[in-house]
Amino acid sequence: MHSILPFLLAMILAIVLLEMWASKLKIAYPILLVTAGLLISFIPGLPVVKIDPDLIFFIFLPPLLFEAAWSISFKEMKKWYRIITSFAFLVVFFTALSVAVVTNHFIPGFSLALGFLIGGIVSPPDAVSTGAITKFVKIPRATSAILEGESLLNDASSLIIFRFALVAVGTGQFIWQQAAVDFLWMVIGGAGIGIALAWFFVQAHKRLPTDAPSDIVFSILEPYIFYWVAEQVHSSGVLAVVCGGLYMANRRMSYLNSTSRIRGASVWESFVFVLNGIVFFIIGLDLPEIVSGLRSENIPLKTAIGYGVLVTGVLILARIISAYAALIATLIFRPQVAPRATIRRSRFLTPLLLGWTGMRGVVSLAAALSIPVMVNGQAFPQRNLILFITFIVILLTLLVQGLTLPYLITRTKIFDSIPQIPEEDTKLKVKEGLREHTRLFLKNKYENEFQDHEGMQRMLMLWDEKSKAANDELINEKTKLVFLELLEVQRRFLLEINKDPLTSDEVVRHHLFLIDLEEERLRTL
Structure with missing residues (x-):
């Protein structure tokens, strides 16, 4: 041995x-x-x-x-x-x-x-x-x-x-x-x-x-x-x-x-x-x-x-x-x-x-x-x-x-003549759809309740830059729960659009992985 x-x-x-x-x-x-x-x-x-x-x-x-x-x-x-x-x-x-x-x-x-x-x-x-x-x-x-x-x-x-x-x-x-x-x-x-x-x-x-x-x-x-x-x-x-x-x-x-x-x-x-x-x-x-x-x-x-x-x-x-x-x-x-x-x-x-x-x-x-x-x-x-x-x-x-x-x-160049959507275009399309879906969810559910909260306002305006709002002044337990709920909404949206045969499963998994990473970051705050 x-x-x-x-x-x-x-x-x-x-x-x-x-x-x-x-x-x-x-x-x-x-x-x-x-x-x-x-x-x-x-x-x-x-x-x-x-x-x-x-x-x-x-x-x-x-x-x-x-x-x-x-x-x-x-x-x-x-x-x-x-x-x-x-x-x-x-x-x-x-x-x-x-x-x-x-x-x-x-x-x-x-x-x-x-x-x-x-x-x-x-x-x-x-x-x-x-x-x-x-x-x-x-x-x-x-x-x-x-x-x-x-x-x-x-x-x-x-x-x-x-x-x-x-x-x-x-x-x-x-x-x-x-x-x-x-x-x-x-x-x-x-x-x-x-x-x-x-x-x-x-x-x-x-x-x-x-x-x-x-x-x-x-x-x-x-x-x-x-x-x-x-x-x-x-x-x-x-x-x-x-x-x-x-x-x-x-x-x-x-x-x-x-x-x-x-x-x-x-x-x-x-x-x-x-x-x-x-x-x-x-x-x-x-x-x-x-x-x-x-x-x-x-x-x-x-x-x-x-x-x-x-x-x-x-x-x-x-x-x-x-x-x-x-x-x-x-x-x-x-x-x-x-x-x-x-x-x-x-x-x-x-x-x-x-x-x-x-x-x-x-x-x-x-x-x-x-x-x-x-x-x-x-x-x-x-x-x-x-x-x-x-x-x-x-x-x-x-x-x-x-x-x-x-x-x-x-x-x-055998595959050059086969029409296919470039992967970057697919990722961009999914990202834009995810951003719009998230904005509407926040606006419809939380706009009035957190109207005077700086962190929620920033998340509503530019949620995709939410890492800038991740500090003790802007993130408390209540807003953290909203963030986590938001991530779950995004997951459900991705799983829903993945039912479309034209949506790449690989792209959806990529975005789900990014959401998992964001959730892990939030839980450490």
Whole structure:
């Protein structure tokens, strides 16, 4: 323990420094982390980082999925649910099937069950990598929502395929009827358990005398409880976390106060950043051990690399084909919701870019590492080769697609022809509406009652400069209560205008965060 602790602390420090460097270079930090982990792994004398396969999912996945559910726009998910669900389920299955067929045909000793196993592992694109890469380029809100929603749900569908394939490899048989029943239970049971537990947690937050520290601790425990309960009844723990997280995130204003929301956002951002960094680092650090496993099985390194490149090519091609199939189906059956572009070239280049966003990462690595070492008293077949192929897929998609995606978007100017309201204009429109709504509320309710009060007069005339009135002479307990009531009125106004499909959920969240900050400032006076 004393020998591994300094290494872990040094690894976290390296993660932070590499993230700073990545921001300076304007590239996605997962790319640097994987590369750094790979280079560091060749340093002699480093301790071997090993994680129990039975714990890899439980340690990393629940908080990462829970945080992603809190960050995504639920309104945008509902708007684009057809294409999101098609990419999250149909495209994942098509990708896994393509990988299964190709690996079964080209890799000696690879059965269809093993093919579906590796297909389930590498089929889901990684949300962290995609988000880290696309933040350096401007993409339409709709495209961003589709990518985020897909990455949130495709983890569940791919891991369901992975679980069925794992059973088929272990038992040597696959019963379709039983698999169909199990699939329905995993989907329906996982979603139901997640929503039921989320309702219970929301009620607990409301009724218990919690404060910010206890709310944050509860929020860290909740995704693990979602996952553990669902897995105990052989349902989908991933779907339970996702559905529970979406339910709680959509109701955060009703059961968390401003202090809990502000502090919780900071804690979760740091917590998830460290978890992601550790996983991407492990990807690189694990390579030497995986390579030694290949040598023990007499698999040439060059051959294994070729298999990894083959699977990566299949993944990219399957995703691009699926993206074009989705566009064609949309143009035929629902042309009114097809991507709008003034230039026909841009419309048909969009699926190509969408297909090029399939970087792999955390979930693929977690699934690969969770493969048991032994099955039925014997070594799991092709485990080291599966791990190596997964590593090659993650490395190639991050380096090749990750480094070229921003360039392709900028070079092709593919999104320039898509009409969209600039974000600054949207923020200004919401701010002006908020100011007018607040002025009318104050004028109608408090103008006569506080006519001679200097602080209230100033707030009525220029409420958006109310920080100038924040001193002991102008703020007393009565006016502070009015300020707090005012902030609550603003929240209700923002939540109301957020029902408009044209209003950006991200902009509304930005203003809600500013209101939370203002409330915290007032409470300290």
